[in-house]
Amino acid sequence: MTKVLTSRFDLKGEACDIDVYLKTGGYQALAKSLKELKPEQVLDEVKKSALRGRGGAGFPTGMKWSFVPKESKRPKYVVCNADESEPGTGKDRDLMRYDPHQLIEGMVIAAYCLNAKDNYIYIRGEYWYIKEILEKAIAQAYERGYLGKNVLGSGFECNLYVHPGAGAYICGEETALLESLEGKRGHPRLKPPFPAVVGLYGGPTVVNNVETLAAVPWIIINGGEAYKALGTEKSGGTKMFTVSGHVARPGNYEVPMGYPLMKLINEDCGGIPGGRKLKAVIPGGSSVPIITAEESEKVNMDYESVGTVGSMLGSGGVIVMDETTDIFETTRNVTHFYKHESCGWCTPCREGTRWLYKVFERMHRYEGRPGDVELLDDLADKILGKSFCPLGDAAAMPVQSAIKKFREDFDRRIKHTLVQINKAAD
Amino acid sequence: MYTESNEKKLDEIISHYPVKRSAILPALYIAQDEHGHVTDDDIRYLAKRLDMRVNEVEEVVTFYSMYSRKPIGKYKLQVCRTLSCMLQGAEQITEHISHKLGCEIGGTTPDGKFTLQEVECLGYCDLAPCLQVNFDYHEKISTESVDQLIDSLK
Numbered sequence: 001m002t003k004v005l006t007s008r009f010d011l012k013g014e015a016c017d018i019d020v021y022l023k024t025g026g027y028q029a030l031a032k033s034l035k036e037l038k039p040e041q042v043l044d045e046v047k048k049s050a051l052r053g054r055g056g057a058g059f060p061t062g063m064k065w066s067f068v069p070k071e072s073k074r075p076k077y078v079v080c081n082a083d084e085s086e087p088g089t090g091k092d093r094d095l096m097r098y099d100p101h102q103l104i105e106g107m108v109i110a111a112y113c114l115n116a117k118d119n120y121i122y123i124r125g126e127y128w129y130i131k132e133i134l135e136k137a138i139a140q141a142y143e144r145g146y147l148g149k150n151v152l153g154s155g156f157e158c159n160l161y162v163h164p165g166a167g168a169y170i171c172g173e174e175t176a177l178l179e180s181l182e183g184k185r186g187h188p189r190l191k192p193p194f195p196a197v198v199g200l201y202g203g204p205t206v207v208n209n210v211e212t213l214a215a216v217p218w219i220i221i222n223g224g225e226a227y228k229a230l231g232t233e234k235s236g237g238t239k240m241f242t243v244s245g246h247v248a249r250p251g252n253y254e255v256p257m258g259y260p261l262m263k264l265i266n267e268d269c270g271g272i273p274g275g276r277k278l279k280a281v282i283p284g285g286s287s288v289p290i291i292t293a294e295e296s297e298k299v300n301m302d303y304e305s306v307g308t309v310g311s312m313l314g315s316g317g318v319i320v321m322d323e324t325t326d327i328f329e330t331t332r333n334v335t336h337f338y339k340h341e342s343c344g345w346c347t348p349c350r351e352g353t354r355w356l357y358k359v360f361e362r363m364h365r366y367e368g369r370p371g372d373v374e375l376l377d378d379l380a381d382k383i384l385g386k387s388f389c390p391l392g393d394a395a396a397m398p399v400q401s402a403i404k405k406f407r408e409d410f411d412r413r414i415k416h417t418l419v420q421i422n423k424a425a426d
Numbered sequence: 427m428y429t430e431s432n433e434k435k436l437d438e439i440i441s442h443y444p445v446k447r448s449a450i451l452p453a454l455y456i457a458q459d460e461h462g463h464v465t466d467d468d469i470r471y472l473a474k475r476l477d478m479r480v481n482e483v484e485e486v487v488t489f490y491s492m493y494s495r496k497p498i499g500k501y502k503l504q505v506c507r508t509l510s511c512m513l514q515g516a517e518q519i520t521e522h523i524s525h526k527l528g529c530e531i532g533g534t535t536p537d538g539k540f541t542l543q544e545v546e547c548l549g550y551c552d553l554a555p556c557l558q559v560n561f562d563y564h565e566k567i568s569t570e571s572v573d574q575l576i577d578s579l580k
Contacts, residue, residue: 073522087551090552090553093549096430105522118444125548129562129563164452169546182448185489208492245509246513251552299465319510321513330512333507343489
């Protein structure tokens with residue numbers, strides 16, 4: 001299997017050193033871009049690759065870049081979203097700590113394509129040691145002329161800074177991230193205007209996930225068509241999946257788009273320990289709808305196939321749950337997360353997530369009232385599509401899908417009257 | 427206000443941005459590093475230093491979960507409570523630590539050494555369950571390994 005992103009992972013972090021990176025083909029894509037390709041040609045290759053945003057939304061990267069106006073009075077920026085916080089996801093962590101130069105190279109190529117001088121990596125504050133790895137790598141890149149006033153003698157100036165977040169999931173939403181980078185609370189902005197037109201400090205800004213940018217050097221060297229050919233017709237290339245939960249070998253796996261989910265679980269991850277059966281999978285981070293074991297059999301890991309069972313590929317955080325798992329409890333856990341991370345800006349999300357959790361709490365104590373399951377479903381419905389940013393949807397979808405597919409785990413939490421129990425026994 | 431090296435660091439950070447205010451998040455880490463938590467003086471000082479109003483700094487500090495306005499223990503133990511860690515028994519580990527330290531979740535031991543917190547996803551889902559001691563990650567923890575870890579923290 002072709003490794004686009006993880007080819008240096010076996011070096012266990014040695015590639016953090018620029019000499020090792022150079023020896024293994026590093027910075028050749030940047031040299032090629034600056035010497036042989038015009039910015040439009042770089043954009044062309046990225047468009048041809050069918051690369052889609054790997055942070056969760058899956059927006060075509062080439063299209064995102066092409067929204068940036070050529071002429072702009074304000075400076076343009078490339079911002080890397082390294083605020084990896086989606087429960088179930090730890091891929092950007094390894095991409096940065098095992099191969100930081102790959103990300104840096106991808107960013108400089110993107111900056112060259114869009115003519116952006118100052119660029120930022122916004123990394124979650126908890127990843128402090130990775131911030132230090134990145135800063136060391138950046139210093140090396142400056143020393144060798146891959147960053148700085150005159151990148152590889154081309155006349156192109158490119159600076160790169162690492163900016164730490166401070167523990168707010170919402171800052172993974174791109175406009176909230178920009179607010180945070182400007183030194184404010186991470187409240188999402190109204191769109192449009194989209195960041196590509198009005199972004200950081202009012203300048204046109206491209207915000208891309210770590211994995212997205214890390215794929216760019218390979219695309220430049222091997223061509224967009226070759227990248228696309230690794231995956232399916234509509235979902236090009238490879239994708240990293242963080243597999244966690246009830247599997248023998250949890251970890252990060254890079255596989256081609258369209259890879260069967262059960263193959264990933266059973267072969268790559270060694271299946272479920274103890275001979276237990278699969279109960280459910282969350283295929284793309286905690287925000288996406290849960291799928292049943294039966295549905296998992298049919299699913300391939302690409303945007304379209306996961307969509308056919310009503311879920312999403314999201315960030316690629318695959319959470320596997322065996323037959324001993326109580327889906328009510330897992331959903332309660334996830335709802336606590338969204339309640340905690342709701343930024344408080346808009347009412348449906350701020351009030352809705354709290355109310356949801358309140359109902360979950362009483363059901364947790366087996367004190368659910370008749371009608372509480374319907375109430376949860378209705379509350380989720382009142383958040384879905386009505387919040388300012390997608391965090392509301394991310395809170396609502398897991399609840400609704402869990403109720404739909406694992407209703408019995410919820411019904412057990414309702415305090416039944418004696419009459420109802422007798423009825424059920426009949 | 428801060429040590430010379432931290433003041434220099436702060437100058438360097440400010441130079442990364444066209445707007446001084448952008449340096450507030452990294453600056454607050456420096457404040458916290460020096461004083462253990464963000465003090466009222468830190469807020470007034472940073473407001474002046476970064477051309478912000480005092481209330482603007484305050485609203486940033488209170489929004490982000492990694493800053494503390496109150497003194498906390500020398501070692502902040504943060505156990506991840508979110509789904510992947512929960513599936514691997516994080517809850518029992520938190521209870522174990524709480525019992526061992528005689529300290530409630532969210533509380534600090536009387537000697538000021540440990541603060542125990544339950545936090546949301548730390549991004550170590552495939553290495554669950556996980557725990558952070560200040561900025562250091564510990565992966566695939568167990569009740570035995572946290573016992574050893576805590577005993578080793580002086």
